[in-house]
Amino acid sequence: xxxxxxxxxxxxxxYSKDKLEELHSEYIHxxxxxxIDRMTNEVFIRNYNHHIDVINNxxxxxxxxxxxxxxxVFIKNxxxxxxxxIPTIRDKIVLKxxxxxxxxxxxxxxxxxxTVINEVKSSMGNYDSFLKIDIKDFFGSIDHFVLQRKLNKKxxxxxxxKTILDAIxxxxxxxxxxxxxxxxxxFKGVPQGLSISNALAEIYFQDLDKKYSxxxxxxxxxxxxxxxxxxxxxxxxxxxxxxxxxxxxxxKLKVNQSKCKxxxxxxxxxxxxxxxxxxLPAIDKVGLTIKKSTKLRFEKSLVDMFTRYKHSxxxxxxxxxxxLNNKITGSISKKISGNSTKDKKYGWVFFYSQxxxxxxxxxxxxxIKKLISDSELEQNLLGLEIKSFVKTYYEIRYNRTKxxxxxxxxxxxxxxxxxxxxxxxxxxxxxxxxxxxxERIYYAKVYKPIKQLEKDVQDFS
Numbered sequence: 198x199x200x201x202x203x204x205x206x207x208x209x210x211x212y213s214k215d216k217l218e219e220l221h222s223e224y225i226h227x228x229x230x231x232x233i234d235r236m237t238n239e240v241f242i243r244n245y246n247h248h249i250d251v252i253n254n255x256x257x258x259x260x261x262x263x264x265x266x267x268x269x270v271f272i273k274n275x276x277x278x279x280x281x282x283i284p285t286i287r288d289k290i291v292l293k294x295x296x297x298x299x300x301x302x303x304x305x306x307x308x309x310x311x312t313v314i315n316e317v318k319s320s321m322g323n324y325d326s327f328l329k330i331d332i333k334d335f336f337g338s339i340d341h342f343v344l345q346r347k348l349n350k351k352x353x354x355x356x357x358x359k360t361i362l363d364a365i366x367x368x369x370x371x372x373x374x375x376x377x378x379x380x381x382x383x384f385k386g387v388p389q390g391l392s393i394s395n396a397l398a399e400i401y402f403q404d405l406d407k408k409y410s411x412x413x414x415x416x417x418x419x420x421x422x423x424x425x426x427x428x429x430x431x432x433x434x435x436x437x438x439x440x441x442x443x444x445x446x447x448x449k450l451k452v453n454q455s456k457c458k459x460x461x462x463x464x465x466x467x468x469x470x471x472x473x474x475x476x477l478p479a480i481d482k483v484g485l486t487i488k489k490s491t492k493l494r495f496e497k498s499l500v501d502m503f504t505r506y507k508h509s510x511x512x513x514x515x516x517x518x519x520x521l522n523n524k525i526t527g528s529i530s531k532k533i534s535g536n537s538t539k540d541k542k543y544g545w546v547f548f549y550s551q552x553x554x555x556x557x558x559x560x561x562x563x564x565i566k567k568l569i570s571d572s573e574l575e576q577n578l579l580g581l582e583i584k585s586f587v588k589t590y591y592e593i594r595y596n597r598t599k600x601x602x603x604x605x606x607x608x609x610x611x612x613x614x615x616x617x618x619x620x621x622x623x624x625x626x627x628x629x630x631x632x633x634x635x636e637r638i639y640y641a642k643v644y645k646p647i648k649q650l651e652k653d654v655q656d657f658s
Contacts, residue, residue, distance in 0.1 A: 201301065201302060201304070201351075202301065204298055204302045204351055204352040204353075204354065204357055205354045205357065207297070207298045207301055207302065208298055208354070208356070208357050211294040211297055211298060212252065212253060212256045212257065212294055213253070214249055214250070214253050216294070217249050217252055217253060217290055217294070218249060220290050220293045220294055220297075221249075221286075221290050224289075224293050224392075224534075225238075225286060225289045225290055225293065226238060227640055227644070227645075228286075228289065229645075230269075230283050231267070231283070231285075231286075232264060232266065232267050232283055232284050232285030232286065232288065232289075233264060233265055233266065233267040233283075233285065233370065233372065234264060234285050236285060236286055238286060241286045241287075248286075248287050248290075251287070252287060252290060252291055256291065256360065257356075259356050259359060259360075261291065261360065261363075262363070263284070263288050263291070263363055263364055263367040264284070264285045264287075264288055264367075265367060265368050265369065265370050266282035266283055266284050266288075266367060266368070266369040266370070266388060266390075266391075267282070267283040267284075267369070267370070267371075267372060268280055268281075268282065268283075268369045268370055268371045268372075269281045269282075269283055269390070279389070280369065280389065281389055281390035282369040282388035282389060282390045282391060283390060284391065288364075289392070291360075291364075292364060292391050292392045292393055293392050295360060295361055295364065295392075295393050296392040296393045296396055298352075298357065299352075299361075299393060299396040299397070299400065300396060302351040302352060303351055303396075303399070303400055303403065305396055305399050305400070307395065307399060308420075310420065310470050310471070310548065311547075311548070311550060311551055313418060313420050313470065314469070314470060314472055314485065314551045315551055316418070317418060317425065317427070317469065317474075318485060318551060320416045320427055321427060321462060321474070321483060323416070323427070324415070324416065324427040324428050324429055324462070325429055325430055325461055325462060325463070326427075326428050326429060326430045326433050326459065326460065326461055326462060327425065327426065327427055327428070327458075327459065327460065327462055327467045327474075328425070328426040328428060328433055328436060328437055328440075328457070328458075328459045329424070329425055329426075329457060329458040329459070329467055329468075329469070330424040330425075330426070330437075330440060330441075330444070330452060330457050331452070331453040331456035331457050332422045332424070332444065332450050332451070332452060332453065333450075333451040333452070333453040334386075334451070335398070335421075335422035335450065336386060336387050336388070336389050336394065336398070336422075337385070337386040338385065338386060338449070338450050338451060339385070339386055339387045339397070339398070339401055340385065340448070340449035340450075341362065341365070341366075341384060341385060343401070343447075343448060343449055344387075344397065344400070344401055345358065345362070347400050347401060347403065347404070348361065348400065361393070361397075364391065364393065365383065365386070365387045365388060365391075365393075365397070366382045366383045366384065367382070367383070367388070368382060368383060369388050395421060398421055398422065401448070402419060402448075405419070405443070405448070406419060414428065414429075414432055414436075415427060415428035415429075415432060415436055416428070418469070420470055423469065423470060424440070425467070425469050426440070427462075430461065433459055437457075437459065441454075462474065462483060463476060463483055466483070468488055471487070471488070471491060471548065471549070471654060472485050472486070472487065472488075472549070472551070472552070473485070473486050473487060473488040473489075477553060477554055479554065479556060480553055484552075484553030484554065485551055485552045485553050485554070486552055486553065486554035486557065487549055487552060487554070487557055492557065495545060495561075496561075496564060498524075499524070499561075499564065499565065499568060500568065502520070502521065502524065503568045503569075503572050503574075506574075507572050507574070513621070513622075513623055514577055514578055514581060515581065515620065515621045516621055516622055516623070517578075518578060518581045518582070518583060519621050519622075520646060521565075521583060522582075522583065522584045522604065523544075523604055523646065523647060523650070524544070524545070524650065525546070525565075525583075525584045525585070525586055525589060526544065526546070526584050526589045526592075526602060526603045526604055527542060527543050527544015527545065527546055527547045527589070527603060527604070527650060528542075528543045528544060528603065528604040528605065528606060528647045528650070529541070529542055529543075529603055529604070529605050530543070530605065530606055530607050530644070530647065531607055532606075532607050532644065533606075533644050533647055533648050534648070543647050543648070543650045543651060544650050545650070545654060546558070546586060546589045546590055546593060547593060548654040549654075550590065550593045550594060555587070555590065558586040558587045558589075558590050559586075559587055561586040562585050562586050562587055565583065565586075569583075584602070588602060589602065589603065604647075606639075606643050606644060606647065611632055611635050611636075614635050614636075614639045614643075615629050615635050617639075617643075618635070618638055618639060618642060622642050624638055624642070
C-alpha cells in the first residue's frame with residue numbers, strides 16, 4: 198500500500214463542481230430508479246446547474262440534508278423480504294462522492310465471488326470440517342458507535358463523518374408514508390441499496406479480516422456478512438466460541454445460532470455464496486456444484502422468457518435470440534455500471550464458472566432445445582444461432598481474454614450500434630439521427646437488460 202490522499206482533500210476534490218458533474222455523468226446518468234420525489238434524470242437535467250450548485254454549497258457548509266429514501270421491497274422467499282433504499286438523484290451524487298472517498302481512504306476493493314470461491318476450493322483439501330456463521334439482520338444491526346471508531350482511523354474531520362452518519366440515519370419510507378413517519382431517524386444499522394452500504398460493511402469488518410486472515414489453525418472467509426471457516430474437527434468448538442464471542446461483544450451483532458451450520462466437509466458438505474460443496478459421483482471426490490433451488494430458479498427464468506416471446510406480437514425472432522444468447526453467454530463491459538477502468542462480467546455462467554459439475558451446463562443446453570421444441574419454435578428461429586452454455590463455460594475458463602463468443606457491447610461503433618438497433622430491435626432510422634439518440638436507445642435496449650442478468654445470481658447473500 199502506498200501513501201493515500203487525506204480524506205479531507207478527497208472530500209474537497211469530489212465535491213467540487215467539476216467532480217460532481219463527473220460523478221453524475223459516469224455513475225448516475227443511466228441509473229433509472231427514482232427516489233421518493235419520483236424525479237427522472239430528464240427532469241433533473243433541466244435544472245442541472247442549480248442542483249450541482251446546491252450540493253457544492255451545502256456540503257461544505259455542513260447544511261446538506263438527505264431526502265428520505267424510497268422503500269422498495271423484494272421478496273426473497275415465502276418467509277422473508279429484502280428492503281432496498283432508493284435515494285433521489287441529488288442524493289445519489291452525494292452518496293457516490295462518499296463512496297469514492299471511503300474506497301480510496303480505506304483501500305477498499307471487494308473481491309469477486311469467483312475469487313473467494315476459488316480460494317475456498319484450493320483450501321478444502323487441508324481441512325476436514327467447516328463452520329458457517331449466520332449474522333441476524335447484519336445491515337440493520339451495524340452499531341453506529343462501533344462504525345464511528347472504525348471511520349476515525351482514516352476520516353477524522355467531523356464534517357465528513359457527519360455527512361456519512363446523516364446518510365445512514367436518513368429514514369427509508371414507502372411512497373404512501375405519512376409525513377410524520379418521515380421524522381424518524383435511524384441510530385442503528387445501514388440502509389441497503391446505497392452506494393456506500395457495502396463500503397461501510399467492509400470498513401466495519403476490516404479488523405476482523407486482518408486478525409484472522411493468516412491464522413495457521415483454520416481458514417477464514419468473509420463476503421459481506423457471509424462467514425465461512427474451514428478447520429479440523431478438533432478445533433471447531435473453540436473457533437465457534439471465539440468468533441461468536443467476538444461478533445457479539447466487539448461488533449455488537451447477533452449470531453443466528455439456529456441458522457449456523459457445522460460438520461464434516463466430506464459427509465454433509467455446505468453452501469457458500471450460491472455454490473454447493475459436496476461429494477460429486479461424476480468425479481468421485483468433493484467438488485463444487487450449484488444448489489438445486491438455484492438451478493430450478495434459473496430454469497424458471499428461461500421458461501418465463503420463452504413464454505413471454507411466444508405470447509408477444511412485438512418481439513422479433515432476432516430480438517428474442519439476442520436476449521437469449523445474452524442470458525446464455527453473459528456479457529463483458531466497462532460501461533454498464535458507469536465508466537470503469539476494468540471489465541465487469543455479467544451472467545450466470547460467469548458467476549458459476551468455478552463449478553466442477555459440468556453436467557449442469559450440458560443439462561441447460563438440453564433444456565433450451567426442449568423449450569424450443571415444446572414451444573414449437575423450430576421454424577420461427579430457423580437460421581438464427583443459439584449459443585451454448587457448455588461452450589460459454591470453456592471460453593470463460595480457458596479463453597476469457599481472447600474470446601469473441603461472449604457478448605462485448607462496448608466494442609460496437611456508433612454506426613454498428615445503429616445497425617443493430619435497426620436490424621435486431623426494429624428501431625426506425627428516424628429515431629437514430631444523432632449520436633445522443635443512438636446512445637440513449639442502445640443503453641435501453643442493450644445495456645439495461647444486461648444489468649438485469651445480475652438478478653439470476655442474487656440469491657446467495
